[in-house]
Amino acid sequence: MRLCLIEDDEELARRLAEGLGAAGFVVEHAYDAETALAWPEPESFSALIVDLGLPGVGGLDLVAQWRLRRLSTPILVLTARDGWQEKVAGLNAGADDFVVKPARTEEIVARLHALFRRTSGQRGPHLQAGDVSLDPAARAAWLAGGEPLNLTQIEFRLLLFFLHRAGRIVSQRELLDHLYPLSRERDQNTVEVHVARLRRKIGHAAITTVRGLGYRFER
């Protein structure tokens, strides 16, 4: 799952990115609204996290601009101002949910997963497809028989992403974006390697290779 965090406070951004990364997300970071607006393909993100207290073009304007461009990606806003005024404004500008700072990473993670469930039509808190079930909050996954899966961080990210896109084809490029941040050196081959490793753990048939297009996680 790939996130874009728009936060001007470096300290806070670093900590959030760290916490979100540990929870299985790839986090890209923009320091201000102008940079975020110029970001290519914002729809490639699973969600956008915007601090409403951004300087210059504020967070509200950023959210409004994105919605004007018909971006339907879930947007979570961070509000520091007490009271409902900012939250209502954020929601009406186009945000889908808000989190009040100070917020623990766990709370942000939980809200994000709730947003994903909304968009992917998942009902319960656990993600499920094929023989695999996954609890994003607990960072645990297991097979149909109840057997727990022992996954590395990358593998967990990969599985999470697949489950949200169960039944749909995802390209190698997309997988790369959702596994590693842009700042890292990335290699297409590593995607193949990690898919192979995941297959070994959950069963080869769970993921189908679609030649030339990518992979599909079977429901």
Place this chain on the structure above:
Amino acid sequence: MRPPYDSLRFRLIAVAVVGAAVSLVLAGLVIAGIFRERLVDQFRQDLQVHLTELSSIAQVDGDGHPMLRQPLPDPRFQAFGSNYWQIEREGHPTVRSPSLAERSLSGAFATGPEPRNGESDGPRGRVLEYGRTLSLPDGGPPLRLSLGSELSVLAGLLSSSNQMVTRALLVLGLVLVGGGAAQIFYGLRPLDRLGQAIAEMRGGGQAPNPETFPSEIRPLIHDLGSLLHANAEIVQRARVEAGNLAHGLRTPLAIVMDEADRLARTGRQESSDSLLEQCARMQKQIDYHMARSRAAGALRTPGLTTSVKSAIEPILSAMQRLHGSRGVVFQPDRDSDLALACDPQDFAEIASALLDNAGKWARSTVRISWSPSGENALIAIDDDGPGLPPTLRERAFAIGERLDETVAGSGLGLAIARDLARLYGGSVGLSDAVGGAGLRATITLPMLDAR
């Protein structure tokens, strides 16, 4: 019981009455004095004229007895009259006026050819007596002419003249005081209006228009308007300050909380839990006191008004966005509008907190309606959720009480909403939803006085 001199009107009228009384008394004395002089003058003149007349008609007969050539026609010299004359001649019988009858004047002033006068005892009381002597060609003793007039007559004239003056001045005094009082009442009416305008402002109206007041009061009205403005600015500044403080504290608090999480990941669970607990307490305190300090209601800034319909609209659209994905629909009562006597931000806070609560718990519908009730407006929010047993309702307002930890929230929403409403003299209450299951939250707030 306040002393009467507390009142401007009383003071002004008292001054008017005392002033009128003093000046009228002085005037009365002066006028009475003038009248007295004139009356006395006239009294004397009258006697002088009669003396002259008597002198011209006094003569002696063949025996040398004094006599009048012709009678004095003035009826006062007749029997029982108040004026007297007598002519004496040594060695001859005295001739006198019929009014004297058997008595006589003193004759003390008929001592020389020049007329002399003074008070003396007359037949019935004190008289003013004039007298002179008149020499005769026959060489005998001179005639001694005396004239007198009852001083009681003069006294009577004086007294009636005084009475007349007193009465006239009394009437004048009443007219003056009455006119003065009317003037004062009319003149002070703008102050009454000022009092009314201030009361109106307290009830939520605007500052009065300075042009409708007299020039002396206009600066005061201007100042009042400026004061209102300054107050509103104070509230605004307080809001901004409070927001800045929140912003300033929150980030460090977030960092501490993340550090605590990191501690947990490295195995220091107890330290982490302890830190997080304290952080949660700090956060609650910040939230609570920030919310309170922001309330404009604390200053009762007058002139603030909220249209329920327009204030609710953006909140409903936000709530629909927030809770709509679960299938919850927010249905407002769109027909009427009510004007509240409270700050729009405060109302938005109260309504948002309750609508969010309803949205979290509702199964499918949240209904919002509002209606006037006496001087207040009642805004009702009904959800079709599981409701809340009456025994737990008061606890829902306690700070920090989260009756259900599974639903996100800070546990402060209801408490802050009720506190805010109370600052306006209103309230927030929970009851059974109309039409079956669920909870109704009712906001009571004062309406704008329609004048």
